[in-house]
Amino acid sequence: MAANHLYLVDGSGYIFRAYHRLPPLTNRHGVPAGAVYGFTTMMWKLVDELHRAEGPTHMAVIFDASSKTFRNDMYDQYKAHRPPPPEDLVPQFPLIRDATRAFSIPCIEEVGLEADDIIACYAKAALAAGWKVTIVSSDKDLMQLIEPGLDMLDTMNNRRLGPEHVIEKFGVPPEQLGDVLALMGDSVDNVPGVPGIGPKTASELVRTYGDVEAVLAAAEQIKKPKLRQSLIDHADNARLSRELVRLVCDRPLPEPLDDLALKGLPPEPLRAFLEDMGFRSLLAKLGGPQPAAAPAASIDEEVDPPFVHKDYETVVDEAALDRWIAAAYAATQIAVDTETDGIDCVRAKLVGISLATAPGKACYIPLGHGLAGDDLLAEPPTQLPAELVLAKLKPLLEDPSILKIGQNLKYDLIMFRRHGVDVTPYDDTMLLSYDLDAGLGGHGMDDLAKRHLDHACIEFKTVCGTGKTQISFDKVALPQATEYAAEDADVTLRLWRRLKPRLAREKATRVYELVDRPLVPVIAEMERAGILVDRAELARLSAEFGGEIQRLEGVIHEAAGGPFTIGSPKQLGEVLFERLGLKGGRKGKSGVYSTDVNEMERLAGEGVAVARLVLEWRQLSKLKATYTDALQAQINPETGRVHTSFGLATAQTGRLSSTDPNLQNIPIRTETGRRIRDAFVAAPGNVLLSADYSQIELRLAAHMADVPALQQAFARGDDIHNLTAQELFGEVNRDTRGRAKTINFAILYGISSWGLAGRLGVDRGEAQAMIDRYFERFPGINRYIADTLAELREHGYVTTLFGRKTHLPGIKAKTVGERQAAERQAINAPIQGTSADIIKRAMVRMGPALAAAGLGHVRMLLQVHDELVFEAPEADAPAAAEVIRETMARAAEPAVTLSVPLGVEVGIGKSWGAAH
DNA sequence: ATTGCGCCCTA
DNA sequence: GTAGGGCGCAATG
Numbered sequence: 001m002a003a004n005h006l007y008l009v010d011g012s013g014y015i016f017r018a019y020h021r022l023p024p025l026t027n028r029h030g031v032p033a034g035a036v037y038g039f040t041t042m043m044w045k046l047v048d049e050l051h052r053a054e055g056p057t058h059m060a061v062i063f064d065a066s067s068k069t070f071r072n073d074m075y076d077q078y079k080a081h082r083p084p085p086p087e088d089l090v091p092q093f094p095l096i097r098d099a100t101r102a103f104s105i106p107c108i109e110e111v112g113l114e115a116d117d118i119i120a121c122y123a124k125a126a127l128a129a130g131w132k133v134t135i136v137s138s139d140k141d142l143m144q145l146i147e148p149g150l151d152m153l154d155t156m157n158n159r160r161l162g163p164e165h166v167i168e169k170f171g172v173p174p175e176q177l178g179d180v181l182a183l184m185g186d187s188v189d190n191v192p193g194v195p196g197i198g199p200k201t202a203s204e205l206v207r208t209y210g211d212v213e214a215v216l217a218a219a220e221q222i223k224k225p226k227l228r229q230s231l232i233d234h235a236d237n238a239r240l241s242r243e244l245v246r247l248v249c250d251r252p253l254p255e256p257l258d259d260l261a262l263k264g265l266p267p268e269p270l271r272a273f274l275e276d277m278g279f280r281s282l283l284a285k286l287g288g289p290q291p292a293a294a295p296a297a298s299i300d301e302e303v304d305p306p307f308v309h310k311d312y313e314t315v316v317d318e319a320a321l322d323r324w325i326a327a328a329y330a331a332t333q334i335a336v337d338t339e340t341d342g343i344d345c346v347r348a349k350l351v352g353i354s355l356a357t358a359p360g361k362a363c364y365i366p367l368g369h370g371l372a373g374d375d376l377l378a379e380p381p382t383q384l385p386a387e388l389v390l391a392k393l394k395p396l397l398e399d400p401s402i403l404k405i406g407q408n409l410k411y412d413l414i415m416f417r418r419h420g421v422d423v424t425p426y427d428d429t430m431l432l433s434y435d436l437d438a439g440l441g442g443h444g445m446d447d448l449a450k451r452h453l454d455h456a457c458i459e460f461k462t463v464c465g466t467g468k469t470q471i472s473f474d475k476v477a478l479p480q481a482t483e484y485a486a487e488d489a490d491v492t493l494r495l496w497r498r499l500k501p502r503l504a505r506e507k508a509t510r511v512y513e514l515v516d517r518p519l520v521p522v523i524a525e526m527e528r529a530g531i532l533v534d535r536a537e538l539a540r541l542s543a544e545f546g547g548e549i550q551r552l553e554g555v556i557h558e559a560a561g562g563p564f565t566i567g568s569p570k571q572l573g574e575v576l577f578e579r580l581g582l583k584g585g586r587k588g589k590s591g592v593y594s595t596d597v598n599e600m601e602r603l604a605g606e607g608v609a610v611a612r613l614v615l616e617w618r619q620l621s622k623l624k625a626t627y628t629d630a631l632q633a634q635i636n637p638e639t640g641r642v643h644t645s646f647g648l649a650t651a652q653t654g655r656l657s658s659t660d661p662n663l664q665n666i667p668i669r670t671e672t673g674r675r676i677r678d679a680f681v682a683a684p685g686n687v688l689l690s691a692d693y694s695q696i697e698l699r700l701a702a703h704m705a706d707v708p709a710l711q712q713a714f715a716r717g718d719d720i721h722n723l724t725a726q727e728l729f730g731e732v733n734r735d736t737r738g739r740a741k742t743i744n745f746a747i748l749y750g751i752s753s754w755g756l757a758g759r760l761g762v763d764r765g766e767a768q769a770m771i772d773r774y775f776e777r778f779p780g781i782n783r784y785i786a787d788t789l790a791e792l793r794e795h796g797y798v799t800t801l802f803g804r805k806t807h808l809p810g811i812k813a814k815t816v817g818e819r820q821a822a823e824r825q826a827i828n829a830p831i832q833g834t835s836a837d838i839i840k841r842a843m844v845r846m847g848p849a850l851a852a853a854g855l856g857h858v859r860m861l862l863q864v865h866d867e868l869v870f871e872a873p874e875a876d877a878p879a880a881a882e883v884i885r886e887t888m889a890r891a892a893e894p895a896v897t898l899s900v901p902l903g904v905e906v907g908i909g910k911s912w913g914a915a916h
Numbered sequence: 917a918t919t920g921c922g923c924c925c926t927a
Numbered sequence: 928g929t930a931g932g933g934c935g936c937a938a939t940g
Contacts, residue, residue, distance in 0.1 A: 200940070467917060567935055569922050588922085596923060622924060625934055651930060655927085662932045665926035673925080697927090697929095746928060755928035821928090828929040832927090836930095865927040865930085 006126045006260065007046060007056035007153075008119045010137030011063045011107070014039060015096055017138070017156055019089050020454050028278030032088035036095045037279060042155050043103055044282065046136070047265055056134070058126075058260040061100045062118045065109035069117075071244055078244060079189050095277075102273035104266045108254050116141050118254070120247035123150055126257060134160075141181065141245060146174040156454065158306040171203035179211045182241035191244050192237040196230045212242045304359040304494050307455060312486035313363040314478050316382050321365065321389065325396055327357040333403040334396070335493035336423075338412045339485050341368070341472040344660075345414045346528060346636060346643045350386065351474040352481065353393070356489035359497070363489075364482040365389055369474050381478050390419050397423045405429065407445045407492045410648060413524045429492055431516045432499040434649035435508040439797065439807030443649040449491050452498050457491060458484045511804045514895065515837055516648065518844045522860070523646050523656075525847075530641030531663070531861045531869070531912075535632055537679040542628040545620045552617040559610040566617055569595050582608060623667065627676045634661045646863070653829045654804045654836035656863055664864045668916070677913035687877050687908050690915035691884045692867035694903040695720060696835045697748050703899045704801065704830065705784035709777070714900040720744070727777040728770060743774060747781060748831055750824025785827055792826040800833035801896045838902070839866065842891035849887045855880050869912065881906040 018038035027033035049055035071078045085093075100107045110118055116139065123133045123145050131149075135142050138154040143166050146152060152161040159165075166174045183202035185193015197205070209215045216238060219231040231238070267286060274283045315321050328334040335356040342348035349368055356362035367386040371378055396402055397416065406412050409428040416423050433443040441447055449455045463484045464471050473481065503509050557563045561579065564571045573593025577585030582603060585593040595614075603611035634642050647657035658664040666680070667673025682688045698720055702710035713723045724740035725732045739760060746756045757767035775782045792798050797807040806829040810822030843863065850858045855872070858880045862869040868888070872880045888904045909915035 565936075567923095568937080570937080590921070592922080594922090618924080622934075626925070626932095630933085647931090653930060655930060657931055658926095659932065662926085665924090665932065667925060669925085692927095749929040752928050759928080824928055825930090832930060835927095867927080 004057045004126075004129075004131040005055065006058040006060075006122065006131050006133050006257070008122055008133065008135050009043075009046075009059065009061040010115055010119060010135065010139060010142065011039075011061040011096060011100070012115050013137045013139050014042070014155075015089070015092060016085075017454060018042075019086070019092070031091055031095075033092060033095065033277060035089065035092045036099055036277065039096050040099050040274075040277075040279060040282065042136075043099065043105070044265070044285075045155075047103060047105075047262060050262055050264055054134075056262055058131075058257065059262050060106045060108050060122065060255075060260045062115040062122075063097070063107060063109040064115045065111045065113070069112050069114050070248075071114070074243055075192075075240055077190050077192075082188070082190075098273060102270045104263065104269075106255055106260060110251075110254055113248065113251065117248040117251070120145055120249040121251050121253060122257070124249040125253055129257060131257075140170075140177075141247065143170075144174055144177045144181075144245075144247060156306060157456075158308045170199065172206050176206050176211065178245050178247075179206045179215075179242065181245045182212050183215065183238060185241060186245075189244075191241050192234075193241050194230055194234045194238050196226060201227065212238050304453070304497075306360075307487065307490065308360060309458075309483040309487060311360065312482050312490070314482040315363050315365040316384060316478075318384065318388070318392075320363075321384060321392055324355055324357070324363055324365075325392060327361070328355065328396055328402060329399075331357045332401065333405060333496075335362075335405040335489040335496065336397070336412060337406060337485065337488045337492060338415045339364075339473045339481070340415065341474045344636075344643070345411045345645075346530070347638065348415075349474070350415055350419065351472075352485055353389065354485040354489040356486070356493040359494050360490060362486035362493075364478075364485040366478055366481060369476070369478060369481065371475070386419075390421060394421050397421050400425060403427060405492055405496045407448075407488070407495070408648075410520050410524050410527075410646075413521055414528055417524065417528070426517075426520075427496060427500065428517060428520060429495040429499055430649050431512065431520070432496070432503060435512045435516055435804065436499060436502055436506055437807065438649075438654070438805060439652050440809065445488065445491060445495075448495050453491065453494055455491065458487055460484075507803055508805065510895070511654075511800075511802050511837065515802060515804070515840045515844070519648065519840050522843050522847065523648060526860055526862065527643050527645060529859045529861055529871075530636065530639055530643035531871070532641050532681050532683050533631055533635060534679045534681050534911075535635060538628045538632050538676075541675060541679070542624055542632070545624040545628060549617060549620050549624065552613055552620070556610055556613050556617060559613070566614060567621065569593075572614065576603070576608075576611075580610075619670070619672065623673060623676060627667065628679075631661060631676075631679075644862070651836075652806050652825075654800065654806075654833040654840075655865060656836070656840075663862055666912070668913075674913050677916070678911045680912035682871055682910055685873060686871050687874050687910060688861075688912055688915045689870040689872060689877060689881055689884065689906060689908050690867060690912065691870070691881070691888055691904055691906040692864075693835070693839070693888065694905055696838070696866050696902060697831050698744055699898075699900045699902060700801075700831050700834050701748060701781075701784075704834070705778075705780040706899070707778045707780040711899050714903075717903075724774075728773055739770075743770060746771075747774065748828060750827035752820070752824065788826050788830060789823055792822070798826045798830050800830050800837050801892070802834065802837040804833050804837055806830075806833060835866065838891045839863065839868070839888070841895075842888045843868065845891065846884070846887050849883050850880065853879065853883045855883060869915070877908050881908065 015035050018035040025034040025037060046056060097107050108118055119135055119142060123135065126133050127149055133150040135145065135152045136155060137152060138156065143152065143161065146161065146163050146166060154161060163174055166177055170177055170180050172180055180202045183194050183197050183205060184199050185191045205215045209218050216231060216235050219228055222228040222231065271286055274286065313320065315324060337354045338350060339352040340348035341351050351368045352364055352366040354362060354364045366381065366383045367389060369383060370380050397404060398421065404423050404426045406426060406428055408430045409426055413423055429448065430443045433448055441451060446457050449457050463476055463480055464473060503512055553566065556566055560575045564575055566572060570592050572595050573585065576582050577593050588594055597615065600611045600615050631642060636643055642661065644658045644663040645660050647659060650657040667676050699714050702714060710720065713720055721737050721741040721744060722732045724744055725736040728740055729736040742759050743756065746759065751771055753764045753768040753771060756771065757764045760767060788798055792808060792811055796809065796811065797805040799805050808822040808825055810818045813819050843860065846860055850856060855876055858870055858872040858876060860868060860870050870880065870884065885904045885906050889902045892898050907915040
């Protein structure tokens, strides 16, 4: 007979995690029961493993009896800052106790003791009796108990945690963990710890000195001054923390060990409990007669199984591949992810493909894995040939009846396109999240897994390392590669099951189907195309700027009376306002003098010559470092072109973003800067076309706020800033037009008298008077602002004309500053976002429109918010210009009919600068 | 080697 | 007052 094996379930810990992991389900009484359901299925699984070698023979579920414990006698602030549990969780606490009793398993709690302490007492007693022990929890405090014969089970991720896990996570074995936890403190439990010491420092100190007392004894010798002082100042807190995290394990057991024996799944009273809760699928598993009428309960939506990385399959033979393809056809949908040897999807090589057909059912098909080291004798791992796999997958990936699901599919689409596969139809979980939850957090897979699945994905760096020790994915051994890659597909599929049903319910279908999803292949093609830059011209500019920078440096250093780092705002401020004794230096919150362009312009206006020189130096340094130098380095050696990456789910408002390099901030305002734009050129025989919407946001504001005066002005083609100047100031000249333009922008940005005053250089009263006059002359604006803020307060988000949402949780913030910021964002987001929707629709239609006109070879290269850049054979440019103009001007139709025309200006030239 | 800040480029 | 990305510096680890 094998040794007894006691499972101690941390009931309190489990319920919180289950609550956040599972959707907010209710049972047949309409009572929230998601966490209860999760708990019940977990208990079922554990009890069912009775016959297994590692399975339980004895079990108990431990709860916290009260909020006050002996630790509060030691420290009255212990757990003092805990917020009360969420409202819909409270009624689930007693139900979880009911569930436990339904399994005929003891619920154990003890006044004055925390669940952790009771668990510790039972664990020690069982170990002393020669039993094995498993603690079902992922609480870091309980990890102190790990020792031979005792492990922990994290049922959320289905991982067993042993001493090596503690060492990996905290750098010390379990017996020293209490010392590390004490030093680092815990803000949730309000364990004070020592200020300035986090997990890293705590671990290092304990590794060096042994325990808290030894660290404190050695405090005087510690090199780092801040750390030394903090240890000395907070020695008492360190000792107190050590006691707070120490688990009590010497109390008498509330129930004897033998009473915890497990007898298997008891049909009664479990059946009664399941019936009462309406957990039908579990009831069915229990067997026997079923209740007649199926209650209208949502609880039996299948809850996802835990993540079991070892269950993922590495596909290295044809039969296995065929099996997965068959499973995909049977499921009618499949999550797909590609692994490559780099970030740059234009250059990177395909290394493997992962698939998932159901939650927990995922595989990895390695294609291009080599060897980790450079062992010349070893053979690369056995893999299927890439051509074979792609040929077998192609019909599936292109099958119109099978939905392909990806996370940021743009990347994978480019990868597959390069291998002759056109993936269709598809869903993108990143975009689903973006169109449902913009403003509520990131949309990367790690963010989404955390938010929706309470799951921490395997980090890329734990597989591939970081910094100079980083390896590319093809060097990762197959077992780890499989766990990482297949998990991505598994997570993607689970996310899709959560997000897709929300789309229609939350009215995000239109923007997803009509705007963002169809944009993916369009953007993919733009990135693949890239844009040609004249490397020699950039190099010439770099040299020229470099020479001028050197010259300016000499003059500035001379004027300053000695060399210093001009690029350091700290040093520059000290030179100007201390060494040179200039007046009016304003220090910011970090104690550094402000040296920004406003401040330097002020000094220059007061006759300080060096301020003007510094501004020139700054401009040239910026242009050289950010543009002429950096862009040369970004040229793809294979294509000779620069391939930016457009972010589809980055901006809160629906705009695109551009990185690596950012081609949406190429200079244009200054003459020197514009020379950089001239280095963006068309390929030989071609020209660049630049098409931009003129004042689209003001036009949209005129429409959305329904301001007849502005609408008529746009319809007539009048200069809108002149009109505004006439209305506000009664006369039109350079000065009033400039001020009117500033005010027009201020309206779009969510006006405040304070901000406008700063911009115009007038006092707040004057600014407010102008705003009042603006509202009076254009009354719709006032109403738009009021309606938009009402929408925000009611729903927590605002919407564009196409239904795109921007959530602004800041509206409920504690400080007025934050709430006002949210209000300004709310006024701007519908306008900026509608503009983004419109140009995206133009982009989606552009390919077909050009193709229909026999201009299919005209390539769209860039988008800069209100501008599109194309490359076309010289002879086709005039015809292309007309198609582009039409497509952009009509892009809102027919979904939205605007009360203003959309003006589009098209320029043609050999370079981007010339096309403007 | 990463991180926050100040500054500055775009629409 | 809106929305982005990226550089160098200086302080962290």
